[in-house]
Amino acid sequence: MGLLSRKDAKLISDPLADNNPITIQVLGICSALAITAELKASIVMAVSVLFVMGVGNVVISLIRNIIPSKIRIIVQLTVVAALVIIVDQVLKAFAYELSKTLSVFVGLIITNCIIMGRFEAFALGNGLWRSFLDGIGNALGYGVILIIVGFFRELLGAGTLLGYKVLGDPIEKTGVYAFGYENNGFMLLAPMALIVVGIIIWVQRSRNKALIEDE
Amino acid sequence: MGLFDKLHKINDKYKGTKLAPLFNGFHTFLFTPNEVTHGGTHVKAADDLKRTMNTVIMSLVPCLIFGMFNAGYQHYLALGDIEAVEGFFSAAFWSWDNLVMGIIKVLPLVIVSYVVGLAIEFLFAVIKGHEIEEGYLVTGMLVPLIVPVDLPLWMLAVAVAFGVVIGKEVFGGTGMNILNPALTIRAFLFFAYPTWMSGDKVWVHGAVENAQQMAAGKNVDAISGETILGSLAQGHEVHYSVADMFFGFIPGSIGETSTLLIALAALFLIFSKIGSWRIMFSAVVGALVMGLIFNSVVDAGWITEGSKFYTLMSTEFWHHLLIGGFAFGVVFMATDPVTASQTNKGKWIYGFLIGFISILIRVFNPAYPEGVMLAILLMNVFAPTIDHYVVQGNVKKRMKRLKAKTA
Numbered sequence: 001m002g003l004l005s006r007k008d009a010k011l012i013s014d015p016l017a018d019n020n021p022i023t024i025q026v027l028g029i030c031s032a033l034a035i036t037a038e039l040k041a042s043i044v045m046a047v048s049v050l051f052v053m054g055v056g057n058v059v060i061s062l063i064r065n066i067i068p069s070k071i072r073i074i075v076q077l078t079v080v081a082a083l084v085i086i087v088d089q090v091l092k093a094f095a096y097e098l099s100k101t102l103s104v105f106v107g108l109i110i111t112n113c114i115i116m117g118r119f120e121a122f123a124l125g126n127g128l129w130r131s132f133l134d135g136i137g138n139a140l141g142y143g144v145i146l147i148i149v150g151f152f153r154e155l156l157g158a159g160t161l162l163g164y165k166v167l168g169d170p171i172e173k174t175g176v177y178a179f180g181y182e183n184n185g186f187m188l189l190a191p192m193a194l195i196v197v198g199i200i201i202w203v204q205r206s207r208n209k210a211l212i213e214d215e
Numbered sequence: 216m217g218l219f220d221k222l223h224k225i226n227d228k229y230k231g232t233k234l235a236p237l238f239n240g241f242h243t244f245l246f247t248p249n250e251v252t253h254g255g256t257h258v259k260a261a262d263d264l265k266r267t268m269n270t271v272i273m274s275l276v277p278c279l280i281f282g283m284f285n286a287g288y289q290h291y292l293a294l295g296d297i298e299a300v301e302g303f304f305s306a307a308f309w310s311w312d313n314l315v316m317g318i319i320k321v322l323p324l325v326i327v328s329y330v331v332g333l334a335i336e337f338l339f340a341v342i343k344g345h346e347i348e349e350g351y352l353v354t355g356m357l358v359p360l361i362v363p364v365d366l367p368l369w370m371l372a373v374a375v376a377f378g379v380v381i382g383k384e385v386f387g388g389t390g391m392n393i394l395n396p397a398l399t400i401r402a403f404l405f406f407a408y409p410t411w412m413s414g415d416k417v418w419v420h421g422a423v424e425n426a427q428q429m430a431a432g433k434n435v436d437a438i439s440g441e442t443i444l445g446s447l448a449q450g451h452e453v454h455y456s457v458a459d460m461f462f463g464f465i466p467g468s469i470g471e472t473s474t475l476l477i478a479l480a481a482l483f484l485i486f487s488k489i490g491s492w493r494i495m496f497s498a499v500v501g502a503l504v505m506g507l508i509f510n511s512v513v514d515a516g517w518i519t520e521g522s523k524f525y526t527l528m529s530t531e532f533w534h535h536l537l538i539g540g541f542a543f544g545v546v547f548m549a550t551d552p553v554t555a556s557q558t559n560k561g562k563w564i565y566g567f568l569i570g571f572i573s574i575l576i577r578v579f580n581p582a583y584p585e586g587v588m589l590a591i592l593l594m595n596v597f598a599p600t601i602d603h604y605v606v607q608g609n610v611k612k613r614m615k616r617l618k619a620k621t622a
Contacts, residue, residue, distance in 0.1 A: 180367055186407035195381060204384065 283317025350389025360470025499568025506532025
C-alpha cells in the first residue's frame with residue numbers, strides 16, 4: 001500500500017464519497033449556495049478551502065497539547081483567520097478581478113462549518129500527518145461538490161464554462177441557441193444550487209443504500 | 216369475447232409484472248374497480264381520487280375552450296384583422312378562425328404537458344413498484360392554462376419534468392407534496408425563462424415573432440399585447456372596459472382571463488363539494504381588504520401620482536379580482552386539497568392571507584405582476600403551520616373545559 005496505509009487512505013477517500021462533508025454531513029452549505037453560479041469561483045473557493053484546511057489542521061494538531069480547552073475555539077478562529085487573510089491577500093495580488101467578487105465569501109471561510117468541525121472533531125485529537133490527510137480529504141470532498149454544482153449552474157444558467165461560450169452565443173444565436181435553446185435563468189439563483197445539491201444527495205443515496213437513515 | 220371484455224381483462228395478463236401499475240392505471244381509469252375492501256371497513260362514497268380529479272377537469276374545460284377562442288381573437292385583433300367585440304356572445308369572438316388558431320397554439324401545450332407529466336408519473340410508479348397516482352390528471356390540465364400562448368414547447372417540457380420530480384415525486388408523490396405542482400411548474404418557468412413568461416410580447420401569439428422581424432429591419436407593424444397588470448405596473452393607460460375584464464377578452468395566460476367562466480366553475484366546484492368555499496371566499500375577502508387599504512392610502516393623499524406604485528394602488532379595489540390570474544389561482548390552485556390547510560378555521564386564515572398577500576405583491580413588486588402565484592406558494596408552505604396552531608388551540612380550549620369540569 002505504497003504511500004499511504006489503508007487507514008490513512010480512508011481519511012482521504014471517505015470524505016470524497018460516503019462521508020462527504022456537504023452531501024452527507026450537510027456542512028458548508030452556505031458557501032456552496034453562494035458562490036457556485038460560476039465554475040471559476042467554485043474552483044477558487046475549493047482551492048482556498050483546501051489550503052486553509054490542510055494547513056489549519058496541521059497547525060491545530062501541532063499545538064493541540066498546549067491549547068487550554070476553555071479557549072480553544074478562539075485559538076482555532078485565530079488560526080483560520082490568519083490563513084484566510086493569507087488566501088485573500090494572494091487572491092488580491094494575483095487574481096484581482098476574481099477577488100473583488102469572491103472577497104466577501106473568502107472572508108466567510110472563517111465561518112465555514114466544515115473547517116471548525118474538522119478542527120474540533122479531528123485535529124485536536126490526532127497526530128500531524130493524519131490531521132493533514134483529514135483536512136485535505138474533507139476539503140477535496142467539499143471541493144468536488146462545489147465544482148459539480150458550479151459546472152451545472154454555469155453550463156445551464158449562462159451557457160458557458162470558465163467563461164468560454166460552450167453552447168454558442170445567445171445573442172447572435174449560434175450553437176444550440178440557433179435551435180431556440182435559451183439559458184435557464186433560475187440556475188443562476190441560489191435556490192437552484194440547493195436543488196442541485198439535493199439532486200446530488202438523491203443520486204448518491206440511491207446508489208448506496210447504506211447511507212439512507214432509518215425512518 | 217368482445218373488445219370491451221378484452222380491454223377489461225388486459226390487466227390480468229400483466230398482473231405481478233413490472234408494468235402492472237401501468238395497466239392497472241388505465242384499467243381503473245376506464246372501469247370502476249371491482250375490488251371490495253377486505254375486513255371491517257367499507258368505503259361507501261363513489262368518488263375516488265380519479266372521479267374527484269375528473270370533476271375538476273370538467274370544470275376546467277370551459278376555461279380551456281374560451282382560452283382557445285381568446286388566443287385566436289387576441290392574435291387577429293392585434294393584427295388588426297377584426298374589431299374589438301362588445302358582448303359575451305358576439306360572433307366575431309366565437310368565430311371558426313379564432314378557434315382554429317387557438318387549437319393550433321393551445322393543443323400542443325396540453326399534449327406536451329400531459330405526455331411529459333404522465334410519462335414521469337408512470338416511470339416513478341414502475342420504479343417504485345406502486346400503483347399509478349392520479350395526481351397529474353388535474354395538474355396536466357392546469358399547466359397549459361397558466362402559461363402564455365407563445366411559450367416554446369420544450370420549455371414547458373423541462374418545467375413539467377422539474378415540477379413533477381422536484382415539486383412532487385421527491386416528497387413521496389401525490390398527496391405528500393408541500394407545494395402545488397402546477398404552480399411549481401409555473402414558478403420554475405417564471406424564474407428560468409422570464410422573457411417568455413412576462414413582458415408585453417408573449418401574451419399574444421405572433422408578437423414575439425413580430426418583434427424579431429422588426430429588429431431584423433423588416434417593415435411590419437408592431438404588435439403589443441400587454442396584460443392589464445403589466446400595463447398598470449408600467450404606469451400605462453389601460454384601454455379595456457370592465458366588461459372585457461369580466462368576460463375575459465383580454466391578453467393573459469391561456470385560461471386565466473375569463474372571470475365569468477371561472478366564477479361558474481367555482482360554483483360547480485362548490486356544489487359538487489370538491490372545492491372549498493371557505494378558501495375561495497376568504498381569499499376574495501382578503502384581496503378586497505388589501506385593495507381597500509391601498510385605495511384609502513391613495514385617498515388619504517399619502518401616495519401621489521409621482522410614485523411608481525400610484526397606478527396599481529389607485530386601481531379600484533374590486534378590479535383586482537377581475538385582472539390577472541387572481542380568480543383562476545384562487546379557484547383552482549388555492550383550493551388544492553393536498554397543499555391547502557386541512558382544518559376549517561385554518562382554511563379561513565389560509566385563504567384570507569392568499570388574497571391579502573397576492574395584492575400586496577402585485578402592488579409593491581411590479582417585477583412580479585402575478586402576485587397570486589407567489590402568494591399561493593408561500594401559503595402552501597405555511598399551511599401545515601396554520602393547521603398545527605388551529606389544532607393546538609382547540610386542544611388547549613378543551614383542556615381548559617376539562618379542568619373547569621373536574622375542578
